[in-house]
Amino acid sequence: MFSKTSQYTLRALVYILLENSKGRNPGFREIAREIDSPAEFTGKILQDLARKKIVSSAKGKHGGFFLTEAQRQISLRTIIEHIEGENIFQSCGFGLKYCDAANPCPLHEEYATIREQLQQYMNSHTISHLAFQTDGQRIYLKREAL
């Protein structure tokens, strides 16, 4: 469904926010350890996200990653679109050059519905929503193998 890059991104940002709320700005090695992702690759991803102003970073001693108040308002949709491309929530599930409800592919009915649902969710939720679930249930950012 989502690429590894998107998955590492979401996990990393949730971890960053959770640590920020404890007053800490974690570095990429710590982040990678805590979300179980390859450290250098995670560093690269965060570098990209910082360039795109989706996350903030501080260099030097006591540096690390953090989310400003404004960045905490960015929708998951915007974040994912930065990674997967602008039209991830518009493209045809069957692989046609574009999705056209008036001239649909055989999957359109079902696919467009699901795509729309996902898009709605991503559009109305943020990293904060992921990090601080309303039901207060403990959430997991990594998992041991079976």
Place this chain on the structure above:
Amino acid sequence: MFSKTSQYTLRALVYILLENSKGRNPGFREIAREIDSPAEFTGKILQDLARKKIVSSAKGKHGGFFLTEAQRQISLRTIIEHIEGENIFQSCGFGLKYCDAANPCPLHEEYATIREQLQQYMNSHTISHLAFQTDGQRIYLKREAL
């Protein structure tokens, strides 16, 4: 969402079934032309599917691809699982090693719902359903660029 391979597969199988129902067994070059996919790559995909008994083929003059009655009953789910792997409809959207509703990732609630919906659809539909839509609307297997 789905890989190119899955998309070419679905488009090719729908085209094959439509032609079969006209009494023809198309070859991979024709198929590729009609679904706008790379010909040799499509040939390879069909070769794989034939090995997996998802499609049938005849070699030699007047050869080509076709779906037997039994093959027309295979669910989209089975077809997609052959390509994307057995656990495509069970895996965690957040990238955790496995999905566990009792110890959920922050996306679980929404993702599992959507995943289940898609799985239900794929499980209860076949290439025949795609090829012969109930509403009789014309369906498209390729599309000119905008």
Place this chain on the structure above:
DNA sequence: TTTAAAAAAGACATTAATATCTTTTTAAAA
């Protein structure tokens, strides 16, 4: 029985995604 047309097989090429390693820049603290 030869020829033609088709899929199958195998080898190879390209591209995109994922991953690692090294050097440079920056900033705080000692």
Place this chain on the structure above:
DNA sequence: TTTTAAAAAGATATTAATGTCTTTTTTAAA
């Protein structure tokens, strides 16, 4: 002002997905 710890940058490596090309096998028809 030197040291240290961090991100940024750049170079490179690996793997997986996608795509192409050539040869072999098979079958039907001429």
